[in-house]
Amino acid sequence: MSTDSDAVTAAVLVIGDEILSGRTKDKNIGTIADYLTAIGIDLREVRIVPDVAEAIVEAVNQLRARHTYLFTTGGIGPTHDDITADCVAEAFGVGIDVDPRARAMLLERHKPEDLNAARLRMARIPDGAALIPNPISKAPGFHIGNVFVMAGVPAIMQAMLDQIGPGLARGAAMLSETIEARGLPEGTYAGRLGEIAGRHPGVSVGSYPSMTQTGFQNRIVVRSKDAAALGAARAEIEALVAELSA
Amino acid sequence: MSTDSDAVTAAVLVIGDEILSGRTKDKNIGTIADYLTAIGIDLREVRIVPDVAEAIVEAVNQLRARHTYLFTTGGIGPTHDDITADCVAEAFGVGIDVDPRARAMLLERHKPEDLNAARLRMARIPDGAALIPNPISKAPGFHIGNVFVMAGVPAIMQAMLDQIGPGLARGAAMLSETIEARGLPEGTYAGRLGEIAGRHPGVSVGSYPSMTQTGFQNRIVVRSKDAAALGAARAEIEALVAELSA
The missing domain is CATH 3.40.980.10 (MoaB/Mog-like domain)
Structure with missing residues (x-):
């Protein structure tokens, strides 16, 4: 956070x-x-x-x-x-x-x-x-x-x-985007996701598993008040997911 | 409580x-x-x-x-x-x-x-x-x-x-009973319900409104680890609801 x-x-x-x-x-x-x-x-x-x-x-x-x-x-x-x-x-x-x-x-x-x-x-x-x-x-x-x-x-x-x-006083709106990792196991991307999070300190990066009939379905959520920072982190994560899903 | x-x-x-x-x-x-x-x-x-x-x-x-x-x-x-x-x-x-x-x-x-x-x-x-x-x-x-x-x-x-x-260590089970007050407004029974609660210190007495299409529906819940105390409080509340609903 x-x-x-x-x-x-x-x-x-x-x-x-x-x-x-x-x-x-x-x-x-x-x-x-x-x-x-x-x-x-x-x-x-x-x-x-x-x-x-x-x-x-x-x-x-x-x-x-x-x-x-x-x-x-x-x-x-x-x-x-x-x-x-x-x-x-x-x-x-x-x-x-x-x-x-x-x-x-x-x-x-x-x-x-x-x-x-x-x-x-x-x-x-x-x-x-x-x-x-x-x-x-x-x-x-x-x-x-x-x-x-x-x-x-x-x-x-x-x-x-x-x-x-x-x-109420309002802060800058928190922007949020979701990258669908689908059935890609968290354990396969967690290490590199952490590295991406470390490179983007102004962005909160979370990975959220949920269980479905067909197994885990995972979503990665990036949140920031800075649209440019958010976009940069998202792009790296999308590339990571695409690479690992290939 | x-x-x-x-x-x-x-x-x-x-x-x-x-x-x-x-x-x-x-x-x-x-x-x-x-x-x-x-x-x-x-x-x-x-x-x-x-x-x-x-x-x-x-x-x-x-x-x-x-x-x-x-x-x-x-x-x-x-x-x-x-x-x-x-x-x-x-x-x-x-x-x-x-x-x-x-x-x-x-x-x-x-x-x-x-x-x-x-x-x-x-x-x-x-x-x-x-x-x-x-x-x-x-x-x-x-x-x-x-x-x-x-x-x-x-x-x-x-x-x-x-x-x-x-x-896990277990306590005495909490016993619970519900008295349906239905559409009887909380404000009509709240005063006397409080008196009943005061007379039964070993019993927790709660009144829980919920909203439905036809207005509030209220439930009174009595909770205690002592069955006899619970029964005594419940009887008084049932009598109160019956009297006010008549």
Whole structure:
């Protein structure tokens, strides 16, 4: 992975016992990874933690200090195990209470007499946070400092991400090209591929095997923010694959 | 999440730029989560890190210190970006070299003249590690201390996990039951569900919404290692759902 000092970097924190138990299979990590990559933000780290306050607070504080942005998913519903907002407030050392703006959003969906204590939990927002509207079920996410707090339900997370995206700082877009090595075994090209990677320090070179009915199928992926450097590395790798496939 | 001092706990570390770029969507986390839950091991934390030595070493050392077991996936192939074995050796402060047992395994698949330097990378095993055979493509995983190093290709990871499983310490199996709340809104039951959770401290109570064509469908999941405690909590929740659905 190439690094540069002015890169825009990010971490994702997935919050929820249900992911760690296997009951729910996460779909948000891949969605966020694709989204950030497309706009030139380098996703550098992902963590999944349970619905335990100490674990959430620790992860929020570590990850927000390390990266330009931290995106969290999960734990902002109305039930007792939805503790993300309180944990983010604790991580930032700020107060948290029912936010009139968030309460107004909930009233777009719920009658005033249905806005019970549980539902009002979804309007608890840390002091100083901006809201992220939720066009689907109204209960908002929020952002405070460099932390964006989103829902865990994939459709709602996606809707929130679409709103956050335009306001994010963007790095140079990461360019990527794939060279199909097909059935050419990794072991036949790995040595020389490493030499090519060594000659192109501004290019990340990866080899990715996958298994199919007919055996391994391999792909080599080159990634760089510099189109000329990318093209030069790609040309060398294409020549290598052609030579070894002949 | 309930905790107990004699619980067997685990972390998973997924290693690979391709997951963080979104190019490859991880399937191993969910597989391992299901596997561990079924044998009474609590998966407490997951991290995804890039192919960067410092990030891998740091995560290995943090996670192996915190949990009974650490399972890693990815980065044990023949190419230059496969650096997991070297990083694990560094984390443990031990040497690493071509292991004769691992070399013999590779010779089951490759002719001696095809065992080039790149392929021999797959036989580099930290000093003192035990091997995890790979019935599919022969290049082994390994375990050292409480760390199990597995391949990233899902079929191979699964085959390695199947071999590791019988040797793992097991906790009491986590029992789980699901109460279908269907279209009953979370906000109508969240308050009383929280009260029930408070009365059953040995039971983890979660509410999980999902979106369907017809709106939210909610499920309440109770989890405990104590069957009687689980049954008592479940009965109260079933009564609550029945009352509110009437």
